[in-house]
Amino acid sequence: MAVILVGTVAATSVTTAHRSPATAAATVGGLLGLPAISTAQSYNLSPASRTLHPTATTESTGLLADYVSAASSTSELSAHALQTIGAGSSVITVDGAPVRRSGTDPDASFSYLLHGSGKGTQTVRVEEAGSASSSYDVLVGNTVVHTRRPTSADYAFGGRAIGLEHYSFTVPAKYIAADGTYRLTFRNTAAPGDGAQIAGVWDSATAGAAQAPFGGSVTNPKGALTTGSTVLKSDIFGKPYVIYDFGKDVAGTISFNADSRSGSPKVGVAFSESTQFLTTQSDFSQDPSGVATETHFFQPAPGRSAVNDSVIRGGFRYLMVFLDTPGELAVSNLTLHFTADPDNPDLRNYQGAFLSSDTTLNKLWYSGAYTTQLATIASNTGRPYPAQPGPVANNVTVAKGTSFLSDGAKRDRLDWGGDNVVSGPVSLLTTGRGQAVQNSIEWFGDHPFPNGEIPGVYLPAPAGFQSAWGEYAAWWVHNYWNYYLYTGDRSFLDSYYSAMKGNLAWFATQVGSDHLWNVSGSTNGHWGYGESGQETYDNAVYALALQDAAAAAAVEEDSSAATSYTTRASQTAAAVNATLWDDTAGAYRVLPNSAAHPLDGNAMAVVAGIATGDRATRALAFVHKTLGTPNGELAVDSADNNSVSNVISPFVSYQELLADSALGTSAGDTQAISDLRRTWAHMLTGDTAGTLWETVSPTGGLGLGSYTSMAHGWGTGPTAYLTNQLLGVTPTSGGFATFQIAPRPAGGVTWAEGTVPTPQGAIQAAWRQTGQSFQIAVTAPTGSTYRIVLPAGTGTVVVGGNTVYRAGHAVAGAATGTVSRSGTDLVLTGLHGTSVITTS
Numbered sequence: 001m002a003v004i005l006v007g008t009v010a011a012t013s014v015t016t017a018h019r020s021p022a023t024a025a026a027t028v029g030g031l032l033g034l035p036a037i038s039t040a041q042s043y044n045l046s047p048a049s050r051t052l053h054p055t056a057t058t059e060s061t062g063l064l065a066d067y068v069s070a071a072s073s074t075s076e077l078s079a080h081a082l083q084t085i086g087a088g089s090s091v092i093t094v095d096g097a098p099v100r101r102s103g104t105d106p107d108a109s110f111s112y113l114l115h116g117s118g119k120g121t122q123t124v125r126v127e128e129a130g131s132a133s134s135s136y137d138v139l140v141g142n143t144v145v146h147t148r149r150p151t152s153a154d155y156a157f158g159g160r161a162i163g164l165e166h167y168s169f170t171v172p173a174k175y176i177a178a179d180g181t182y183r184l185t186f187r188n189t190a191a192p193g194d195g196a197q198i199a200g201v202w203d204s205a206t207a208g209a210a211q212a213p214f215g216g217s218v219t220n221p222k223g224a225l226t227t228g229s230t231v232l233k234s235d236i237f238g239k240p241y242v243i244y245d246f247g248k249d250v251a252g253t254i255s256f257n258a259d260s261r262s263g264s265p266k267v268g269v270a271f272s273e274s275t276q277f278l279t280t281q282s283d284f285s286q287d288p289s290g291v292a293t294e295t296h297f298f299q300p301a302p303g304r305s306a307v308n309d310s311v312i313r314g315g316f317r318y319l320m321v322f323l324d325t326p327g328e329l330a331v332s333n334l335t336l337h338f339t340a341d342p343d344n345p346d347l348r349n350y351q352g353a354f355l356s357s358d359t360t361l362n363k364l365w366y367s368g369a370y371t372t373q374l375a376t377i378a379s380n381t382g383r384p385y386p387a388q389p390g391p392v393a394n395n396v397t398v399a400k401g402t403s404f405l406s407d408g409a410k411r412d413r414l415d416w417g418g419d420n421v422v423s424g425p426v427s428l429l430t431t432g433r434g435q436a437v438q439n440s441i442e443w444f445g446d447h448p449f450p451n452g453e454i455p456g457v458y459l460p461a462p463a464g465f466q467s468a469w470g471e472y473a474a475w476w477v478h479n480y481w482n483y484y485l486y487t488g489d490r491s492f493l494d495s496y497y498s499a500m501k502g503n504l505a506w507f508a509t510q511v512g513s514d515h516l517w518n519v520s521g522s523t524n525g526h527w528g529y530g531e532s533g534q535e536t537y538d539n540a541v542y543a544l545a546l547q548d549a550a551a552a553a554a555v556e557e558d559s560s561a562a563t564s565y566t567t568r569a570s571q572t573a574a575a576v577n578a579t580l581w582d583d584t585a586g587a588y589r590v591l592p593n594s595a596a597h598p599l600d601g602n603a604m605a606v607v608a609g610i611a612t613g614d615r616a617t618r619a620l621a622f623v624h625k626t627l628g629t630p631n632g633e634l635a636v637d638s639a640d641n642n643s644v645s646n647v648i649s650p651f652v653s654y655q656e657l658l659a660d661s662a663l664g665t666s667a668g669d670t671q672a673i674s675d676l677r678r679t680w681a682h683m684l685t686g687d688t689a690g691t692l693w694e695t696v697s698p699t700g701g702l703g704l705g706s707y708t709s710m711a712h713g714w715g716t717g718p719t720a721y722l723t724n725q726l727l728g729v730t731p732t733s734g735g736f737a738t739f740q741i742a743p744r745p746a747g748g749v750t751w752a753e754g755t756v757p758t759p760q761g762a763i764q765a766a767w768r769q770t771g772q773s774f775q776i777a778v779t780a781p782t783g784s785t786y787r788i789v790l791p792a793g794t795g796t797v798v799v800g801g802n803t804v805y806r807a808g809h810a811v812a813g814a815a816t817g818t819v820s821r822s823g824t825d826l827v828l829t830g831l832h833g834t835s836v837i838t839t840s
Helices: 021-027 037-043 073-079 359-375 420-430 435-445 470-487 490-495 497-510 536-555 559-579 599-607 613-626 650-662 666-684 717-727
Strands: 056-060 063-069 083-085 090-094 097-101 109-115 122-128 136-140 143-148 165-171 181-188 197-205 216-219 229-234 241-263 267-272 296-298 303-308 313-323 327-338 353-356 376-378 403-405 457-459 464-466 729-731 738-741 751-758 761-770 773-779 785-790 796-799 802-806 820-822 825-831 834-839
Touching: 037 353, 037 359, 037 751, 063 073, 063 109, 109 197, 143 165, 229 241, 229 313, 241 359, 313 327, 353 359, 353 717, 359 376, 359 420, 359 666, 359 717, 403 420, 403 435, 420 435, 420 470, 420 650, 420 717, 420 751, 435 470, 470 490, 470 497, 470 536, 490 497, 490 536, 497 536, 497 559, 536 559, 536 599, 599 613, 599 650, 613 650, 613 666, 650 666, 650 717, 666 717, 717 729, 717 751, 729 751, 773 785, 785 834, 796 825, 825 834
Parallel strands: 738 785
Antiparallel strands: 056 241, 063 197, 063 216, 083 109, 090 097, 097 197, 109 181, 122 165, 122 197, 136 143, 136 181, 216 229, 229 327, 241 303, 241 313, 241 327, 267 296, 267 313, 353 751, 376 403, 457 464, 729 738, 751 761, 761 773, 773 834, 785 825, 796 802, 796 834, 820 825
16 A cells, blocks of 8 residues: 655655455444444334334324314304304415414404313314414413413414414313313404414313214224224214324325224325324425315225225325214224335445444434435326315326435425435435436436526426526536546446536526626526525536536546636636625625625535635634524525525535535534534434424424425435545545545544445445544545545554654655645545554
């Protein structure tokens, strides 16, 4: 093994430990005394089989005493004696659901006469169309039993909850009449906002009996989980239910056995990724929301029959099964056929792996891996667009091949060029299966517009390929080059080189003499806002695309194109610095002369190398200080700039991680680990644990209500970061033929190890920090060459037991080889096979 020396350090020789790649692959972490990498499998969320069963029941009505629905005037009026006081009470439709509203007048109200069991305390469950402004009380007689006030809870789109929410409370027995009845009133406060908007009310109890024709029951709710059955029985005014939990986000089609014992009961199956929106109206997967019927309904034939739901539900954790009409039905053998990652014969057999001293980071790596698997779907199971009234569907061909990398499991189930910037590398680093990633890139590369622009998204017919996504046309170049870097697929690179050049030729027509891309109104589709003009963010993405194009042109030996792209990238970078930098704020503006400063533009300016040195440090200091919240950085600092969605976007936050790391400082690396813990770690806890989200509200909740995709590919940046930056493994030429190990220990992480799949075989890397000592072990597949960048501050380097560097100088006469210094880092280059290095 040769170690190359440059600069002022004299040549020195080294001795390293050599093992065969097969042996080293099993022991490289062990060389440093670390746990076996196989123990990381305990974090793997992928199922071992495509047949899944719920893991638990979380709620059921048991004895259902009564139910009233705003969707039925009979239920409200003749059965439950609706009374209204004040003006404005009516049934309106919110997000596709009929709701009884109290109106917006102070103290206006409506009430129902409910029929309790007459025995003890009653539990009331309410489904409502929530609002950030709703303020009302719930009363039994003149006694307030529940209050609803504006809170800091998460609402989207003008203060509405997208989809129904629910809450529960108890009614003490002393407030219930001897015959079991009581009047439940929803009464506005003096400042009611939207007031009460109630879709349905359940009354259940633990003792007594329902009064006909009200109520119903659920017997043995856990029966459907095992070899038994769950029996749901409903009278005319009843809607008994049971809620099943699969333990994590899953995807696929539901089936169960149904024994219809009396009447002709219709059974509803509602899906949700979170308990917040777990109601009889499934959380939303179709656009526009509230149009299609997201809950699936079945009417089993009399007697015993199999119910097989043919409609894929792309992402959910909770399943509410309820009777929608009178009768008695026994449900058994409730199963899910797992449909994600359809071409993978062994879902748990990841080719990549990661393990560290930090349990949260380990969970994040595998959550990102599993999220990307959920977003890998069959190409003919995309989401129809736009949504149509009637049953929901996921049955449209939206990509090339048999599977592709969609943006999200639940929605949109479409191929988006921006989302693949994050999820593409994650897929390659985890499962190691590249065909779905390739299909996603080629789908756009096969269909450029006549002017050369690459589409940013394909919407099902009649919409088709969309040109209004200039940002994603630039990201396509990055995806194209990145896929080659990870796979070394020269045929792919060659086949789409002309499409890449045509795409950048189109960009040249959009760039003015000032070298800035002026994003037109017809191409201003963005990750999260609708601005137009000479934007910092899009120009930084464009500059990065030109750099990637120059690298591709070099491989293609097209020197004139490589020179042109490099020149154009430099010109645009200079123009961004001259026009869009706000020196007073120490940050880049959204647009020239704008008062707003965005996270995306400042992070991407650093990632693209536009901001360097002190300017990069200042830009990132600005976003961390000015945009920072306990849950991550907001998208923009100006509340008046309505064109930028002021949410926390994991897509943009991933660019922030890369920017922090690009500073090349311990402070930057520590900040990146802090970002991981603030923006992503809380996704691992609570009722939504297991997958990574599309968007986060400023208070840490779901930024788009029930429409939020909670298993979204662009949210999986932690997985790529932990392998590429914290562990430090990145390709430097196609297919990892050459690669770099540049560990970034920070944030209290004391060791990390991992496996990186490559076309030649697996790379194994591990590092450990103990006090002032840093150790690293690497093994590479045969035929590949690598360099190691040692952390800043290294004083002594021991390779294979021999000291080769001490006190700023090489140790002469050790063996053949060299060491180089790059700034504050030491670099060992030209390595192959297995290396074990200790520094202090």
